[in-house]
Amino acid sequence: MAIGTVARERVERLDRIWQERPGLTGWLTTTDHKRIGILYLATSLVFFAAGGAEALVMRTQLAEPERRVVGPGTYDQLMTMHGVTMIFLFVIPLSIGAFGNYLVPLMIGSRDMAFPRMNALSYWLFLGSGVLLYSGLALGHAPDAGWFDYVPLASRKYSPGPGVDYYALGLILNGISSTLAAANFLVTIARLRAPGMSLNRMPLFCFAILATSFSLVFALPALTTDLVFLELDRKFGLHFFDVGRGGDPLLWQDLFWIFGHPEVYIIVLPAFGIATSIIPTFTRRRMAAFPLVALAELLVAFIGFGVWVHHMFATGLPEITMIFFAAASLIIVIPSGIQIFAWCMTMVTGKPEYRTPLLFIVGFILFFVFGGLSGIMLAAVPFDQQVTDTYFVVAHFHYVIWGAAVFPLLGGLYYWFPKVTGRMYHETLGQATFWLVFIGTNVTFFPMHISGLLGMPRRVWTYPSALGWGPENLVSTLGAFFLAGGLVLLAANLIVSGFRGKPAGPNPFGGATLEWATSSPPPPYNFAVIPEVTSAYATWDEPDRERDAARLERGELVLEGGHRTTSTTPVDGRLDEILDMPSESPWPVTLGFLATLGFAFVLSNHLVMAAGVGVLAAAVLAAWHSNEPEAA
Amino acid sequence: MTNPATGPARDIDTLWWAMLAGAMVVFAAVVALLVLAFVRRHRADDVSHDDRGAYKVIVGGGLAAPIVVLAILFGFVIHVMPATSAPPGPTKLTIDVIGHQWFWEVRYPGTAVVTANEIHIPAGTAVDVRATTVDVIHSFWVPRLNRKIDMIPGRVNRIELDAPDPGVYRGQCSEFCGVGHAEMAFDVIVQPPHAFLAWLHAQERPAAPPAGAAARLGRRTFLTVGCEDCHTIRGTAAAGRVGPDLTHVGSRRTVAALTIPNTPRMLFDWISNPQRAKPGSRMPGFASLPAAERHALVAYLEGLR
Numbered sequence: 001m002a003i004g005t006v007a008r009e010r011v012e013r014l015d016r017i018w019q020e021r022p023g024l025t026g027w028l029t030t031t032d033h034k035r036i037g038i039l040y041l042a043t044s045l046v047f048f049a050a051g052g053a054e055a056l057v058m059r060t061q062l063a064e065p066e067r068r069v070v071g072p073g074t075y076d077q078l079m080t081m082h083g084v085t086m087i088f089l090f091v092i093p094l095s096i097g098a099f100g101n102y103l104v105p106l107m108i109g110s111r112d113m114a115f116p117r118m119n120a121l122s123y124w125l126f127l128g129s130g131v132l133l134y135s136g137l138a139l140g141h142a143p144d145a146g147w148f149d150y151v152p153l154a155s156r157k158y159s160p161g162p163g164v165d166y167y168a169l170g171l172i173l174n175g176i177s178s179t180l181a182a183a184n185f186l187v188t189i190a191r192l193r194a195p196g197m198s199l200n201r202m203p204l205f206c207f208a209i210l211a212t213s214f215s216l217v218f219a220l221p222a223l224t225t226d227l228v229f230l231e232l233d234r235k236f237g238l239h240f241f242d243v244g245r246g247g248d249p250l251l252w253q254d255l256f257w258i259f260g261h262p263e264v265y266i267i268v269l270p271a272f273g274i275a276t277s278i279i280p281t282f283t284r285r286r287m288a289a290f291p292l293v294a295l296a297e298l299l300v301a302f303i304g305f306g307v308w309v310h311h312m313f314a315t316g317l318p319e320i321t322m323i324f325f326a327a328a329s330l331i332i333v334i335p336s337g338i339q340i341f342a343w344c345m346t347m348v349t350g351k352p353e354y355r356t357p358l359l360f361i362v363g364f365i366l367f368f369v370f371g372g373l374s375g376i377m378l379a380a381v382p383f384d385q386q387v388t389d390t391y392f393v394v395a396h397f398h399y400v401i402w403g404a405a406v407f408p409l410l411g412g413l414y415y416w417f418p419k420v421t422g423r424m425y426h427e428t429l430g431q432a433t434f435w436l437v438f439i440g441t442n443v444t445f446f447p448m449h450i451s452g453l454l455g456m457p458r459r460v461w462t463y464p465s466a467l468g469w470g471p472e473n474l475v476s477t478l479g480a481f482f483l484a485g486g487l488v489l490l491a492a493n494l495i496v497s498g499f500r501g502k503p504a505g506p507n508p509f510g511g512a513t514l515e516w517a518t519s520s521p522p523p524p525y526n527f528a529v530i531p532e533v534t535s536a537y538a539t540w541d542e543p544d545r546e547r548d549a550a551r552l553e554r555g556e557l558v559l560e561g562g563h564r565t566t567s568t569t570p571v572d573g574r575l576d577e578i579l580d581m582p583s584e585s586p587w588p589v590t591l592g593f594l595a596t597l598g599f600a601f602v603l604s605n606h607l608v609m610a611a612g613v614g615v616l617a618a619a620v621l622a623a624w625h626s627n628e629p630e631a632a
Numbered sequence: 633m634t635n636p637a638t639g640p641a642r643d644i645d646t647l648w649w650a651m652l653a654g655a656m657v658v659f660a661a662v663v664a665l666l667v668l669a670f671v672r673r674h675r676a677d678d679v680s681h682d683d684r685g686a687y688k689v690i691v692g693g694g695l696a697a698p699i700v701v702l703a704i705l706f707g708f709v710i711h712v713m714p715a716t717s718a719p720p721g722p723t724k725l726t727i728d729v730i731g732h733q734w735f736w737e738v739r740y741p742g743t744a745v746v747t748a749n750e751i752h753i754p755a756g757t758a759v760d761v762r763a764t765t766v767d768v769i770h771s772f773w774v775p776r777l778n779r780k781i782d783m784i785p786g787r788v789n790r791i792e793l794d795a796p797d798p799g800v801y802r803g804q805c806s807e808f809c810g811v812g813h814a815e816m817a818f819d820v821i822v823q824p825p826h827a828f829l830a831w832l833h834a835q836e837r838p839a840a841p842p843a844g845a846a847a848r849l850g851r852r853t854f855l856t857v858g859c860e861d862c863h864t865i866r867g868t869a870a871a872g873r874v875g876p877d878l879t880h881v882g883s884r885r886t887v888a889a890l891t892i893p894n895t896p897r898m899l900f901d902w903i904s905n906p907q908r909a910k911p912g913s914r915m916p917g918f919a920s921l922p923a924a925e926r927h928a929l930v931a932y933l934e935g936l937r
Binding site for chain 1: 634640641643644647648651655658659662663665666668669670672673674675679680681683685686687689690691693694695697698699702705706708709710712713715716717718733767768769771773775779780781782784785786787789790802804805806807808809810811812813814890911912
């Protein structure tokens with residue numbers, strides 16, 4: 001569209017106001033949700049590579065019976081770090097940190113998150129937690145009690161080394177980061193939506209992030225409490241889990257899974273959101289049953305809090321308890337079923353164009369149904385009691401977490417690649433990669449169902465040849481390397497395309513949500529004029545977008561008088577006030593560094609030093625708050 | 633699944649096959665929808681945003697059908713649960729199985745019998761297994777006989793083993809319990825009732841006195857180099873409680889929780905360097921003992937039948 005001189009002047013003013021420092025300093029002090037999203041993306045992918053490498057070493061060890069590539073001590077560290085990495089340092093930071101951060105403000109037509117500096121702090125704390133956890137591995141003290149770290153194995157008596165402390169303190173820090181991020185999303189989604197974006201016009205991806213954030217806010221305290229109890233037991237000799245002194249090891253399990261099962265939905269809900277973003281674009285059809293899908297996303301998060309005991313069916317609980325939780329675990333199938341049929345029916349009634357992102361979503365639907373069905377089986381109490389803690393469960397949750405949660409993230413990497421980089425990825429190579437990764441996933445994880453049914457327990461570093469579990473394991477190992485090869489190709493495609501890809505333009509796929517209404521990559525202020533919204537498919541509403549251009553000429557909601565964005569009412573999305581947004585700041589990164597340092601001091605039992613760092617951190621927090629911009 | 637040998641294991645097996653059949657139908661339905669979408673992708677008419685047709689399928693497939701299917705499954709589950717539950721009260725035979733890092737202690741209450749890693753039970757008899765632990769959480773699981781049950785500090789969990797046919801059924805720890813987790817297996821040996829009773833009486837006797845010079849040297853070595861601190865041999869001064877009871881170790885099929893077969897050669901290697909066969913084992917190596925004394929130990933232990 002042609003831009004008049006007045007409009008250009010307004011845009012140039014916005015450019016000046018929203019410009020951040022160049023170079024490394026800019027990355028350290030940034031509060032731009034897009035740059036923070038990119039930091040999350042890069043960091044989580046590095047951790048993904050580490051977690052993947054750990055998996056490949058384990059698969060090499062398990063390829064044949066009685067191999068000795070690594071010993072059980074190393075294997076236990078690898079298996080624990082693999083789980084912790086993939087969940088806390090890869091999937092959640094990638095889905096919520098990277099995709100959520102980059103996309104939510106764009107999709108709701110805002111210029112930033114509600115608390116930009118807190119957003120930066122979330123990232124730096126996340127980075128600190130990852131560095132802390134991996135410093136344990138580097139020093140040879142990685143945690144080795146499994147990712148769910150059951151006591152008393154994880155108690156000081158049975159795990160005297162510092163490994164479990166790296167786990168506990170690293171995850172407490174990680175939890176603080178996630179809590180800040182979740183709170184930020186809740187406020188952002190409630191208050192920063194563009195004028196006219198009432199709840200029923202909010203993109204389903206944002207509903208998914210909303211549901212996820214609610215889950216995080218309510219689930220993480222259970223984990224944090226559990227971890228604090230564990231550290232009090234380990235470091236100060238308390239007895240929360242010590243049955244000899246009135247404690248109870250099942251307390252750990254209950255608290256862990258009160259967090260741990262909602263966690264599964266925290267992992268998978270953003271993936272649902274990505275599916276509901278990609279499907280309408282490539283089928284050229286609005287999402288079928290939009291209100292049902294939105295409701296289902298929220299219901300999954302809610303019911304997810306009532307099913308945790310199905311992780312504990314073998315602990316000898318009363319039957320009535322197990323029946324209740326089995327019923328809840330079956331009921332949660334229903335909102336998932338609604339979404340599956342909604343995705344499928346959107347494709348049936350639309351005209352799907354099978355480009356790479358949609359292929360990954362089709363793969364996701366298949367994996368989600370498959371892993372969901374084996375999940376229903378695990379709600380059947382006697383069957384669960386037979387196969388729990390075997391490779392059947394390993395197969396099940398890799399279909400769900402890898403197949404269902406990560407496939408949409410991979411599809412999303414392709415889908416939003418043009419938006420983030422301004423360039424197109426290589427389509428043919430992208431489709432080929434999909435097939436490699438899809439086949440690799442099945443070859444890796446399908447045989448694990450069989451080895452589990454044959455009786456192979458999980459978390460064994462080796463197995464005797466007489467039991468006949470060799471062939472399934474060999475196939476899994478070959479599949480894992482095949483899968484890794486596919487992922488290397490995926491990375492190569494995106495990296496090379498980032499430099500050489502064809503220019504993408506603002507909306508190469510004809511996407512419906514607002515991120516496609518601005519340039520690729522978007523300017524620091526996202527939108528030259530805050531868009532006004534009349535449906536959930538704002539970019540398809542061409543007259544609205546033409547009116548935006550006219551409003552830019554008139555200077556309506558351009559907000560070029562300062563670092564500003566709009567705030568609207570939570571339900572109806574009516575314009576409420578103009579917000580002065582904080583800009584770049586050195587304090588979040590400083591506070592993130594100090595918090596990590598303080599945790600490292602606690603870990604190494606330098607409690608006085610830790611207290612000193614705490615005082616410094618308080619001073620930084622004071623400086624942070626003395627530096628807020630004045631209201632205009 | 634792995635060839636169920638009892639009623640409860642068969643019930644679980646039936647549940648599995650029924651669920652698998654149902655799951656395949658559901659999976660096929662979703663695949664059919666995805667194929668339909670693929671086949672119709674180039675059709676002539678314009679895309680309609682009317683959801684009325686789609687709603688019928690979504691509510692039918694995502695809400696109505698699951699409610700029916702899940703209700704049936706729930707009924708099935710409640711029907712199978714009692715079969716796999718602990719016996720309501722004491723049965724004819726009670727056995728205590730106690731998890732250790734990393735072996736299984738087996739006691740027969742009312743008798744002096746204590747053994748390790750081999751659970752002998754009579755065929756056709758409901759056996760009440762009381763599962764506990766002395767250290768971390770373990771899980772007692774014999775896939776062909778029944779579900780698994782965790783062994784949790786401070787709790788006594790119970791499970792019933794009722795095997796109709798004699799045979800050897802392998803079990804393995806299925807809750808991660810530290811570095812020795814993979815080498816913590818056991819056998820359930822189901823015997824005809826008279827053979828079981830004979831075995832029980834034999835096990836009740838204190839250890840046989842050593843026969844021959846080598847075995848006598850072996851016993852002296854056992855009682856002087858530290859073995860007795862961890863192991864019990866009834867009828868001698870050895871009364872340690874850390875490692876397995878060795879009163880009748882010579883009668884067992886394996887050593888170190890099924891890690892190695894119980895042959896003189898393997899036992900010698902085990903005593904010399906337990907870490908080679910079972911990394912992380914709590915047993916110290918005795919490679920520093922003169923080979924003659926290690927051979928004597930083997931002779932003594934193999935004679936404890």
